[in-house]
Amino acid sequence: MIFVAPEVALLRGFGVPTGPLEEAVDSISRAAPFRQLRTPGGRPMSAQQTNCGDCGWYSDSAGYRYETFDPLTGHPWPPMPEAFRHLAVDAARRAGYAHYDPDTCLLNRYVDGARMGAHRDADERDFTQPIVSVTLGAAATFLWYGEARKGSPVRIRLEPGDVLVWGRSARLGYHGVQPPEGGTRFNLTFRRAR
Ligand code: MD6
Numbered sequence: 001m002i003f004v005a006p007e008v009a010l011l012r013g014f015g016v017p018t019g020p021l022e023e024a025v026d027s028i029s030r031a032a033p034f035r036q037l038r039t040p041g042g043r044p045m046s047a048q049q050t051n052c053g054d055c056g057w058y059s060d061s062a063g064y065r066y067e068t069f070d071p072l073t074g075h076p077w078p079p080m081p082e083a084f085r086h087l088a089v090d091a092a093r094r095a096g097y098a099h100y101d102p103d104t105c106l107l108n109r110y111v112d113g114a115r116m117g118a119h120r121d122a123d124e125r126d127f128t129q130p131i132v133s134v135t136l137g138a139a140a141t142f143l144w145y146g147e148a149r150k151g152s153p154v155r156i157r158l159e160p161g162d163v164l165v166w167g168r169s170a171r172l173g174y175h176g177v178q179p180p181e182g183g184t185r186f187n188l189t190f191r192r193a194r
């Protein structure tokens with residue numbers, strides 16, 4: 001494990017082999033399809049999203065929030081697969097968080113030029129638990145800005161199976177991701193939301 005910034009841990013290849021994780025993504029997306037959400041301001045996001053777990057991150061004109069039921073299907077989000085939970089809990093433990101208990105996983109799908117602009121993950125109630133983020137599919141460059149949205153970010157090239165864990169002083173840091181380097185990239189983002 002290396003720290004790419006204070007309290008931002010990179011675990012290279014921690015999610016390898018990625019095949020079982022990718023199969024779980026497939027199965028989740030059959031029950032809760034990837035869809036393009038809109039920002040509260042009405043602009044479509046370029047990445048596509050779905051969720052698994054007890055609640056799911058959602059965005060539309062009503063704002064950013066967590067929903068217990070998938071607004072698209074009216075059903076609860078698919079349960080978090082045990083392989084997901086194990087990976088997230090193990091990665092968090094390795095990074096120094098002994099009691100991680102995520103209740104949701106946001107799945108992002110990036111095709112073509114899809115990217116994620118600088119933002120921070122601030123819609124959760126519990127900022128004492130870290131975020132665990134897993135890259136699957138194509139590689140992409142992740143940008144860590146830290147406390148302010150401006151300035152030149154730390155650039156981290158993430159390959160399939162790479163895992164990032166951040167929390168404590170970094171929990172509300174600004175970050176973004178560039179488009180995938182050919183092909184489709186998936187990202188799993190685990191949080192304790194409620
Ligand atoms: C991505 N990730 O890697 C986008 N957020 O595709 C995120 O926005 C993110 O990786 C919070 C924590 C970890 C992340």
Ligand code: FE
Pocket residue numbers: 119120121175
């Ligand atoms: Fe984020």
